[in-house]
Amino acid sequence: MGNPVVIKAKKDYDCVFEPEPMSWLRLQYYRYQVTAGTYLFTYKEAFVFNTVVFIIVFLTGWAAKSIIVKLLPSLWRLSTLIPSFFASFFMSLLGKDASSQ
Amino acid sequence: MAQADFVSPTSIDVSEKKEVEFHKKVDHVENPPLSTESAKLEAEEVAAEKLNSEHLLENEFAPITDPTHRRVSKNPDGAELFQFEDEPSYYYVVATYLTYLVLIIIGHVRDFFGKRFHKDDYKYLKDNDGYAPLYNHFDNFYVRRLQHRINDCFSRPTMGVPGRVIRLMNRYSTDSNSTFKLTGDTSLALNVSSYNYLGFAQSHGPCATKVEEAMQKYGLSTCSSNAICGTYGLHKEVEELTANFVGKPAALVFSQGFSTNATVFSTLMCPGSLIISDELNHTSIRFGARLSGANIRVYKHNDMTDLERVLREVISQGQPRTHRPYSKILVVIEGLYSMEGNFCDLPKVVELKNRYKFYLFIDEAHSIGAIGPRGGGICDYFGISTDHVDILMGTFTKSFGAAGGYISATPNIINKLRVTNPGYVYAESMSPAVLAQIKSSFLEIMDNSPTSAGLERIERLAFNSRYIRLGLKRLGFIIFGNDDSPVVPLLLYNPGKINAFSHEMLKRGIAVVVVGYPACPLLTSRVRFCFSASHNKADMDYFLRACDEVGEKLQLKFSTGAAGEDVGKTNVEKMKKNQGWFKPPRWKIEDVLKHGVHDALTQ
Numbered sequence: 059m060g061n062p063v064v065i066k067a068k069k070d071y072d073c074v075f076e077p078e079p080m081s082w083l084r085l086q087y088y089r090y091q092v093t094a095g096t097y098l099f100t101y102k103e104a105f106v107f108n109t110v111v112f113i114i115v116f117l118t119g120w121a122a123k124s125i126i127v128k129l130l131p132s133l134w135r136l137s138t139l140i141p142s143f144f145a146s147f148f149m150s151l152l153g154k155d156a157s158s159q
Numbered sequence: 160m161a162q163a164d165f166v167s168p169t170s171i172d173v174s175e176k177k178e179v180e181f182h183k184k185v186d187h188v189e190n191p192p193l194s195t196e197s198a199k200l201e202a203e204e205v206a207a208e209k210l211n212s213e214h215l216l217e218n219e220f221a222p223i224t225d226p227t228h229r230r231v232s233k234n235p236d237g238a239e240l241f242q243f244e245d246e247p248s249y250y251y252v253v254a255t256y257l258t259y260l261v262l263i264i265i266g267h268v269r270d271f272f273g274k275r276f277h278k279d280d281y282k283y284l285k286d287n288d289g290y291a292p293l294y295n296h297f298d299n300f301y302v303r304r305l306q307h308r309i310n311d312c313f314s315r316p317t318m319g320v321p322g323r324v325i326r327l328m329n330r331y332s333t334d335s336n337s338t339f340k341l342t343g344d345t346s347l348a349l350n351v352s353s354y355n356y357l358g359f360a361q362s363h364g365p366c367a368t369k370v371e372e373a374m375q376k377y378g379l380s381t382c383s384s385n386a387i388c389g390t391y392g393l394h395k396e397v398e399e400l401t402a403n404f405v406g407k408p409a410a411l412v413f414s415q416g417f418s419t420n421a422t423v424f425s426t427l428m429c430p431g432s433l434i435i436s437d438e439l440n441h442t443s444i445r446f447g448a449r450l451s452g453a454n455i456r457v458y459k460h461n462d463m464t465d466l467e468r469v470l471r472e473v474i475s476q477g478q479p480r481t482h483r484p485y486s487k488i489l490v491v492i493e494g495l496y497s498m499e500g501n502f503c504d505l506p507k508v509v510e511l512k513n514r515y516k517f518y519l520f521i522d523e524a525h526s527i528g529a530i531g532p533r534g535g536g537i538c539d540y541f542g543i544s545t546d547h548v549d550i551l552m553g554t555f556t557k558s559f560g561a562a563g564g565y566i567s568a569t570p571n572i573i574n575k576l577r578v579t580n581p582g583y584v585y586a587e588s589m590s591p592a593v594l595a596q597i598k599s600s601f602l603e604i605m606d607n608s609p610t611s612a613g614l615e616r617i618e619r620l621a622f623n624s625r626y627i628r629l630g631l632k633r634l635g636f637i638i639f640g641n642d643d644s645p646v647v648p649l650l651l652y653n654p655g656k657i658n659a660f661s662h663e664m665l666k667r668g669i670a671v672v673v674v675g676y677p678a679c680p681l682l683t684s685r686v687r688f689c690f691s692a693s694h695n696k697a698d699m700d701y702f703l704r705a706c707d708e709v710g711e712k713l714q715l716k717f718s719t720g721a722a723g724e725d726v727g728k729t730n731v732e733k734m735k736k737n738q739g740w741f742k743p744p745r746w747k748i749e750d751v752l753k754h755g756v757h758d759a760l761t762q
Contacts, residue, residue: 097659
């Protein structure tokens with residue numbers, strides 16, 4: 059929709075198939091269009107829809123970022139305990155081996 | 160949306176004339192003739208033939224590339240009908256429903272503002288000066304807000320004969336598919352959208368010659384109904400040929416396929432009788448069943464357990480409220496379901512008929528000529544005698560390249576229909592030109608010699624159907640229906656892919672028919688390919704390459720492997736060996752083409 063585009067065969071049918079490559083980025087956007095349905099929309103509808111989707115994704119990302127930032131001090135404190143956890147884990151393994159002997 | 164069958168092969172000559180007239184109008188508007196001489200020269204030759212003059216014969220029926228590309232269409236002895244419907248992952252299901260929700264919301268928002276700021280555009284949906292609107296707003300919403308978006312996929316104008324290839328007139332729209340403008344040029348596309356099963360849509364050859372002779376001898380029309388003076392000797396000949404072909408004692412020919420079903424039930428059934436109809440029967444059967452005034456019950460599609468449950472219930476309980484027994488019970492099924500691509504389970508239906516003693520009506524509109532070792536339809540395919548079927552209905556519009564329909568039954572049923580059926584008594588009788596086409600195609604099909612051209616068509620169609628279905632299944636698409644069916648529904652699901660698939664295939668020179676709600680359920684939008692004996696292996700290989708590329712592009716390879724990557728029966732055995740484990744088939748296109756012929760012929 060929007061500007062008139064004539065959908066027609068590239069050439070008359072003659073049994074010779076010519077692949078039509080497409081760049082990866084454009085292919086991903088094309089897949090998004092056909093899966094989300096914006097392929098059917100007019101330009102205005104597609105603009106509004108994409109704006110809404112962008113806002114939702116942006117707000118979701120913002121919320122995730124805010125939560126992570128709030129949890130960052132406690133996450134950092136937990137991360138400092140990781141080396142000692144692994145050390146005690148391996149020591150217990152060694153201890154088990156020694157006791158069996 | 161309505162299923163737009165823009166290339167239905169009705170009468171060859173009539174369609175040619177219409178297309179030529181259309182082309183002349185376009186020529187007048189877009190490209191006025193430069194001089195009188197060029198205009199005269201162009202008018203002398205049919206426009207489509209002029210464009211197709213180089214490969215005219217091959218454009219209608221491709222020669223076979225290898226004589227081994229033929230197989231017999233027959234159900235293996237003792238084999239059960241394999242029926243399975245695969246499902247995609249939930250991502251696509253949820254995306255489909257969300258897209259429809261968004262489309263409906265956008266439609267309502269536009270209606271809300273449109274009714275207040277563009278009142279004139281909605282006049283026909285509102286009360287006007289005391290008159291009620293003719294259109295229901297709710298019914299019109301779908302057409303106005305949803306179907307319009309994909310309107311450019313339907314009703315494409317064509318030129319010439321829709322045989323192996325079809326010539327489409329290119330067009331564009333500047334007002335969101337409300338109107339279209341033609342560009343003046345055409346596209347030649349591979350035709351996988353016609354019901355041209357046996358490839359009889361031809362303007363050259365023995366059938367076309369017979370049609371010309373019949374027009375010289377009888378004229379274009381009988382200008383009368385059957386009951387007055389519209390019954391020629393040609394009508395009797397075709398009725399006899401039809402009865403012989405399907406294996407019934409008598410037959411009746413109607414001039415329109417839809418009205419055959421729409422009028423036959425009102426003659427056979429009455430209030431106090433019962434029609435048991437399959438869930439997915441054609442709308443002509445539903446329409447005719449409602450007209451008859453009989454009670455109607457529906458059972459699940461091709462589910463013999465549910466049919467038996469319904470039969471036991473209606474026989475034991477009788478009519479509603481009074482519980483008196485029904486005067487007669489008629490079960491109506493189709494031989495080949497045109498939207499699903501699968502066969503009815505005829506052996507089990509016949510078992511139930513022998514036990515419960517109902518009347519059986521089979522609509523063979525698509526299956527006649529398209530399946531069976533001799534093209535005799537669903538009874539021929541399963542090797543069941545037509546004596547077990549009370550009434551066989553079929554059409555001449557698909558495999559015979561003609562128009563109209565027929566009813567085949569015992570002489571007393573046919574004689575009753577002759578004097579009481581409104582589709583026979585009041586309708587105009589069949590045109591002699593169409594009858595000549597039917598007669599010549601029948602004689603070609605009924606020739607059982609090894610060198611028969613009709614037998615070649617039947618066996619080529621059987622091979623083409625199996626080859627294409629195997630190829631698409633192995634590429635990873637969800638394909639509905641049985642493996643010998645020439646109707647190949649490929650599932651699309653997302654509404655955005657309905658339009659996109661049609662566009663992508665047309666860019667690659669292939670004309671397809673896409674189908675969406677209400678012609679099929681909301682979730683299972685599909686594209687339906689109809690393959691023909693006029694295609695050869697080069698055409699099918701080109702088609703498979705195009706489907707592979709477009710399928711990757713649009714993410715249409717949903718198959719989980721549950722329906723298998725071989726012919727159904729083989730897959731069941733493989734699944735048992737693997738204890739039910741299966742993996743998604745994602746063959747490379749070169750492997751599909753390499754193994755396709757051998758597997759199509761041996762499985």
